[in-house]
Structures are given as structure tokens and as C-alpha cells.
Amino acid sequence: MSLVVLKFGGTSVRDAQAMQQVARIARTAGASWDNVVVVTSAMGKSPTDAIKVTDSLLIASRTAAEGDSETFHRVRRELADKHQAAIDGVITNPDERQRISQEVEQLLSGFEMLCASVRVLGEITPRALDAISGLGERMAARILAAALRNNGIAAQAVDATEIIITNDYYQSAAPLMDATREKTRARLLPLLAAGIVPVVTGFIGATASGVPTTLGRGGSDYSASLIGAALSADEVHNYTDVDGVMTADPRIVPDARTIKVLTGQEMSELAFFGAQVLHPMTIAPLLESGIPLRVKNSFNPQHPGTLIIHDAARSEGAVKAVTVIDQVSLVTVAGRGMKGVPGIAGRTFMAVAHTNTSVLMISQASAEQSICFVIPRAAATKVLHELEHEFNRELGHQEIDRIGVMEDEAIVTAVGKAIAETPGVSGRVCTALGAQGINIHAIAQGSSECGISLIVGSKDSREAVRAIHALTSA
Numbered sequence: 001m002s003l004v005v006l007k008f009g010g011t012s013v014r015d016a017q018a019m020q021q022v023a024r025i026a027r028t029a030g031a032s033w034d035n036v037v038v039v040t041s042a043m044g045k046s047p048t049d050a051i052k053v054t055d056s057l058l059i060a061s062r063t064a065a066e067g068d069s070e071t072f073h074r075v076r077r078e079l080a081d082k083h084q085a086a087i088d089g090v091i092t093n094p095d096e097r098q099r100i101s102q103e104v105e106q107l108l109s110g111f112e113m114l115c116a117s118v119r120v121l122g123e124i125t126p127r128a129l130d131a132i133s134g135l136g137e138r139m140a141a142r143i144l145a146a147a148l149r150n151n152g153i154a155a156q157a158v159d160a161t162e163i164i165i166t167n168d169y170y171q172s173a174a175p176l177m178d179a180t181r182e183k184t185r186a187r188l189l190p191l192l193a194a195g196i197v198p199v200v201t202g203f204i205g206a207t208a209s210g211v212p213t214t215l216g217r218g219g220s221d222y223s224a225s226l227i228g229a230a231l232s233a234d235e236v237h238n239y240t241d242v243d244g245v246m247t248a249d250p251r252i253v254p255d256a257r258t259i260k261v262l263t264g265q266e267m268s269e270l271a272f273f274g275a276q277v278l279h280p281m282t283i284a285p286l287l288e289s290g291i292p293l294r295v296k297n298s299f300n301p302q303h304p305g306t307l308i309i310h311d312a313a314r315s316e317g318a319v320k321a322v323t324v325i326d327q328v329s330l331v332t333v334a335g336r337g338m339k340g341v342p343g344i345a346g347r348t349f350m351a352v353a354h355t356n357t358s359v360l361m362i363s364q365a366s367a368e369q370s371i372c373f374v375i376p377r378a379a380a381t382k383v384l385h386e387l388e389h390e391f392n393r394e395l396g397h398q399e400i401d402r403i404g405v406m407e408d409e410a411i412v413t414a415v416g417k418a419i420a421e422t423p424g425v426s427g428r429v430c431t432a433l434g435a436q437g438i439n440i441h442a443i444a445q446g447s448s449e450c451g452i453s454l455i456v457g458s459k460d461s462r463e464a465v466r467a468i469h470a471l472t473s474a
């Protein structure tokens with residue numbers, strides 16, 4: 001029995017019209033596959049909205065913690081209107097319409113109650129943030145399942161709190177795969193056997209004791225691949241608002257092109273280094289089980305999109321794509337006295353770890369006389385403090401001359417499996433930046449050897465992306 005998981009991102013379910021299109025895609029998939037599972041994000045921003053649903057929920061909960069009750073009441077009204085308009089647009093049966101409206105209404109009153117408690121407490125915990133920010137997916141799954149039923153497809157909404165079991169690292173919870181596999185199969189296989197399409201909430205999960213969690217922003221992609229792996233799906237199709245994975249973010253490079261085939265490793269590198277199109281963890285569960293992933297456009301489903309497979313041919317040149325992470329800082333620990341002194345690197349990274357900051361890139365230069373690494377800009381001040389504290393003695397004795405921070409930096413990464421194997425690619429990348437007068441502050445070749453990352457000033461980041469993009473072959 002063949003099985004496909006179809007994941008729809010926020011834009012793909014942003015309003016009634018988009019949901020109708022999802023129903024058409026699900027029906028077409030039903031003609032080629034024995035079993036179809038749908039995973040949905042919260043409704044995204046339609047042309048008349050200021051922001052997407054998940055962002056509204058987060059703003060409401062944060063302002064509630066600051067004592068503001070107006071914002072969350074307003075958000076509740078706006079979300080009620082947006083979801084009701086979708087319900088009215090996709091459900092024709094009056095009873096069904098009323099039933100789904102009531103379910104959404106119940107979720108929204110839960111939202112209001114949670115925000116009211118947050119306001120009374122005057123603070124918001126990561127646990128409460130997860131309970132609130134996951135409500136968008138719960139509303140969307142109910143409406144989308146009804147939209148499918150309205151189009152003659154037997155469908156049922158399923159909350160992933162029942163099937164994706166995670167640890168309690170709120171806001172970025174890690175799935176516990178054995179429990180997830182067991183729960184997912186127990187809940188979804190009987191539905192599939194009965195000819196029902198499960199419409200599962202992306203983004204959310206729950207701890208073993210049932211407390212709601214989220215997989216991190218953009219996590220619906222990850223949900224779909226976890227479910228695909230748990231069910232041993234034949235393929236996972238990730239529907240978004242562009243024609244697949246492109247040679248660069250089309251918002252930065254308007255002439256970016258769709259990449260036909262990528263290896264899982266290349267995709268991981270792209271996602272980890274900033275390509276928003278897929279959550280960085282999406283590939284991992286699929287690589288392990290050898291399940292291919294297609295990235296497609298729900299507004300242009302005829303386009304073949306991008307195929308991501310374990311062992312792709314290297315047909316599209318050394319530099320396949322370029323990506324950027326903005327708002328990072330470059331920290332340098334330097335000093336002549338460091339040379340040959342054991343343990344400096346270890347202590348540096350332990351100090352960073354104490355601040356709960358993850359290091360995005362490391363490079364060591366000048367024969368052990370300096371270590372530099374990149375962290376999110378928001379963490380720069382606390383990391384600097386911690387390092388000064390850790391190396392107080394060495395700074396006093398001038399064994400370490402300098403702990404410096406360049407705050408407004410960006411990581412620009414050229415991705416392609418053949419980069420490491422093709423002589424001269426790093427040189428061409430650096431020359432391309434040099435030709436634009438862009439200074440490179442640090443360089444690292446990824447350990448996976450399928451990318452080269454350069455640190456440049458934030459002000460130069462878009463120009464750097466465009467300069468490297470010119471090296472991708474058409």
C-alpha cells in the first residue's frame with residue numbers, strides 16, 4: 001500500500017480559496033496513492049492581514065505578560081473573523097459549519113483564558129507560550145479537514161499532541177522517536193484503513209504526560225517528516241508558496257531558479273544556514289529512512305518543484321545555492337599568549353554554553369593565536385560578559401589581549417556537494433565578493449563539506465548573496 005504525506009504551509013491555507021486548492025491537491029494525490037496524510041500549519045497571512053496567525057498568538061501572549069489586555073482581546077476578535085471567513089468559504093453544510101465554528105470558538109476562548117492568566121501572573125513561561133502558539137494549527141486542521149469533507153474526501157482532524165511525543169524543552173522540543181512512531185501508527189493507521197485522510201496539526205506535540213509543546217518556529221515541516229518516517233511513507237510532499245527550493249531566497253535574488261534535485265546533506269546545510277523554505281530538522285528523519293522529499297508550490301502544483309533524495313546526481317554545478325543568516329555577531333578571542341596553551345578553546349566554548357547560546361560557526365586562525373565564532377546577535381552581550389569573567393586572569397596577564405565582538409554581521413553560505421571536491425570554488429567565491437568591494441571577516445568550510453560559509457558585515461549581506469548567486473550555473 002503506497003502512502004504519501006502532504007504538508008501545507010501557512011500561505012497554502014491562508015484563506016478559504018487556498019484551502020479549496022489544498023482540497024484539489026489532496027484529491028489528485030488520492031488518485032495516485034493508496035493512502036494520503038495531510039499535515040497543516042496555522043493559517044498564514046492573506047493579502048488583507050498584517051501578520052500570520054502564529055505571530056498574532058505570540059504577540060498577544062507577550063503583551064499579556066506586560067499587563068496589556070487590549071491586545072489579546074483584539075487578537076481574539078481578529079482570529080475569530082479570519083477563521084470564520086474560512087469556515088464560511090469552505091463549508092456548505094449548515095450543521096457542519098456550526099459545529100466547526102463552535103470548535104474554533106472553544107479554542108479561542110481557551111486562548112483568551114490563557115492570556116488572562118498570563119496577564120495576572122505578569123510573566124509568560126516557555127510552557128505557556130507553547131500552549132498558546134500551537135492553537136493556530138489546531139484551528140486550521142479542523143477547518144481544513146472540513147474543507148476536504150466538503151469536497152467529498154473523507155477526512156478527520158487529528159491533534160499532533162496525540163501522536164508526536166517530545167521532551168519538555170518547550171519552544172524547541174525534540175521528538176522521542178520510539179514513542180512517536182508507536183502513537184502515530186496506533187492513531188493514524190486505523191483511519192487510513194477506513195479510507196479516511198487524517199489532517200494533522202503541524203508544529204505541535206506533547207510530552208509523555210500530555211503537556212503541549214512545539215517543535216520550534218517553522219516546525220510544521222519537521223512534523224510532516226516525523227509522521228512520514230513513523231508511517232514509513234513512500235514520499236513526503238512539502239507544499240509552500242514558491243516553486244521548490246531555489247538557488248537563493250527569491251526575496252533577495254529575484255531571478256533565483258528552482259533547483260531540480262538536491263541531496264539531503266545539501267538541503268540540511270541550506271536549511272541550517274538560513275533558507276527558511278524548510279525547517280533545519282526536516283531532512284534528518286527522512287534521510288534515516290531513505291524517504292524522498294519533494295518541495296512544491298500549492299499555487300502552481302503542476303510545477304515539478306525540487307526533489308530531495310539521499311544520493312542525488314551532481315548535475316547543477318559546484319555552487320548550487322546560496323543562503324544567509326542575518327543578525328549574528330562574530331566573537332574573537334585573541335592573544336599571543338594563547339599559543340600552545342591547552343584548554344583555551346575548551347574554556348571558551350564552555351563559557352558560551354553557560355549562557356545557553358548555540359554557536360553557528362567556528363574558525364580558528366593564526367596558528368592558535370585566535371579563535372573566532374559566530375553567535376546570534378541577541379546573545380552577544382551576555383556571551384561577552386561570560387568570556388571576560390572566564391578569562392579574567394589571562395586578560396590581566398595579557399595572555400589574552402582581546403575579546404572582541406563585531407555585532408552586526410551575517411553568515412553567507414554557498415552550498416553544493418561538489419564545492420569541497422572542485423578545486424578553486426572557494427577562491428571564486430572570495431573573488432566574487434572582492435569584486436563587489438565586500439570585506440570577508442571570517443571563513444569556514446562546513447564539516448559536512450557541502451558548503452562554504454563567509455562572515456560579512458550585515459550591510460553587505462544582500463550584495464554578497466547576489467554576487468555568489470552569479471556563480472550558480474543555470
Ligand code: ADP
Pocket residue numbers: 008009010011012041044218239240241242244245246247248249250251274275276277278321323
Ligand atoms: P511555509 O509557510 O509554506 O512553510 P515559509 O514562509 O516557511 O513557507 O517558507 C517559504 C519561503 O521561504 C519562501 O516564500 C521564500 O521567501 C523563503 N525562502 C528562503 N530561501 C529560500 C530558498 N532557497 N528557496 C525557496 N524559498 C526560500
Ligand code: ASP
Pocket residue numbers: 009010041042054055136202203216217218219220221
Ligand atoms: N505556524 C508555525 C510557525 O509559524 C509553524 C510553521 O509554520 O511551520 O512557526
Ligand code: MG
Pocket residue numbers: 009218221276277278279
Ligand atoms: Mg515554513
